[in-house]
Each structure stands twice: as structure tokens, then as C-alpha cells.
Amino acid sequence: MSNFAKNETLKTILKRRSIRNFKLEQIKDEELLSILEAAKYAPSAMGQQPWHFTVIQSKEVIAKLNEFGKKVFLNSGVERFVEWGKAANFSLIYHAPTYIIVSGDVNAIAPVNDISLAIGNMFIAAESLGLGTVWIHAVNHLKAIDEGRKLFKELRIPEGYEPFGSLALGYNGGDIPEPAPRREGTVNIIK
Numbered sequence: 800m801s802n803f804a805k806n807e808t809l810k811t812i813l814k815r816r817s818i819r820n821f822k823l824e825q826i827k828d829e830e831l832l833s834i835l836e837a838a839k840y841a842p843s844a845m846g847q848q849p850w851h852f853t854v855i856q857s858k859e860v861i862a863k864l865n866e867f868g869k870k871v872f873l874n875s876g877v878e879r880f881v882e883w884g885k886a887a888n889f890s891l892i893y894h895a896p897t898y899i900i901v902s903g904d905v906n907a908i909a910p911v912n913d914i915s916l917a918i919g920n921m922f923i924a925a926e927s928l929g930l931g932t933v934w935i936h937a938v939n940h941l942k943a944i945d946e947g948r949k950l951f952k953e954l955r956i957p958e959g960y961e962p963f964g965s966l967a968l969g970y971n972g973g974d975i976p977e978p979a980p981r982r983e984g985t986v987n988i989i990k
């Protein structure tokens with residue numbers, strides 16, 4: 800662990816890694832609620848809090864997401880994604896038991912930034928509780944297909960809101976990946 804991990808918060812931030820292997824066991828409601836509370840305390844432009852959290856734990860809804868996600872991957876034209884889409888055990892969310900779509904008010908000042916900060920808080924909160932998370936970007940592509948948009952309606956994503964990010968959440972079912980080395984030369988301190 801880095802010499803800069805001087806307190807529990809810093810340790811948690813440095814320890815967090817994207818997890819892509821989950822236990823099937825569902826997370827506890829109190830863990831979920833703590834993570835959502837952390838999200839709601841993220842900063843937002845002009846304090847608008849323009850977010851909406853859709854928590855999906857239903858196996859049927861997750862099956863639908865996988866079906867539509869597979870379609871997106873197979874039609875992506877990107878070889879790696881097409882191969883992934885063909886996998887018999889394909890799962891858009893790495894078989895996580897909980898999936899959270901975070902939508903934002905498209906007319907807010909900075910919904911993409913606000914939603915990203917809320918998700919960042921969830922990642923750190925989850926890590927602090929011993930849970931694993933990973934960003935699932937494919938939600939952005941589901942917006943591009945009819946079935947995806949219809950599903951978002953069924954999930955009661957509010958009118959005028961659009962998914963800007965999503966995450967898989969659960970107990971880590973595998974090893975904790977090593978962090979990639981940090982890129983050099985990304986900081987310029989001007990005094």
C-alpha cells in the first residue's frame with residue numbers, strides 16, 4: 800500500500816479495484832441503503848442532485864438486460880465484444896446479484912459529472928463495507944436500441960431522465976486484482 804494511505808478513507812480509496820467476479824449471494828439491504836446514501840451525498844452542480852437510482856435485484860429483469868446487452872455486443876462490430884457476446888455464460892454484469900442504473904435529468908447543468916461523482920461515492924462506500932463494484936458502460940449503448948429504451952420505461956426511469964452510468968455490485972467472488980501502475984507525469988503543481 801502506498802505511503803500516502805495515512806487514514807482509513809485514503810486506504811479505502813487506494814484499495815478499491817474493479818471486481819468482475821461475484822458471489823451469487825445477495826447483498827444485505829442495510830449495505831445497499833448505506834451505499835445509496837453515500838451516492839446522494841455526492842456534490843452536484845448548483846446542488847441540483849439530478850440523479851435517480853434504479854436498483855435491480857430481480858433475476859427476470861437481469862435476464863432481460865443480459866438478452867438486450869448480448870444483442871448490443873453482437874452488433875457492436877468490435878471483435879472483442881462480439882466474442883464476448885457469443886459466450887454461453889454471457890452476463891452484462893459479471894453475474895453480480897445487484898445492478899444499479901444511475902440516470903440523470905438531461906436538462907440539469909452537468910448531469911454526466913453529477914452522476915459520475917455519485918457512482919464514485921458508491922464505489923468507495925462499497926469498498927469500505929467489503930463489497931465489490933465495477934462500472935458497466937454498456938447501459939449507454941442500451942439507450943440506442945428500442946428494447947433498451949422500452950426496458951428503461953418499464954423500470955420507471957423518470958421522464959426526462961437518461962441513464963448516464965451503471966454499476967454491478969456484490970461480494971467479491973475472486974481475487975482482488977493488482978492495480979495498474981499509475982501513469983507518470985500527470986501532475987503539475989504550480990506554486
Ligand SMILES: Cc1cc2nc3c(=O)[nH]c(=O)nc-3n(C[C@H](O)[C@H](O)[C@H](O)COP(=O)(O)O)c2cc1C
Nearest residue numbers: 815816817818819933934935936937976977978979
Ligand atoms: C467511465 C468508465 C467506464 C467503464 N466501463 C467498464 C465496463 O463497461 N466494463 C468493465 O468491466 N469495466 C469498466 N470500467 C472499469 C475500468 O476498466 C477500470 O476502472 C480500470 O481498468 C481501472 O481498474 P480499477 O478500477 O481496478 O482501478 C469503466 C470505468 C469507467 C470509469
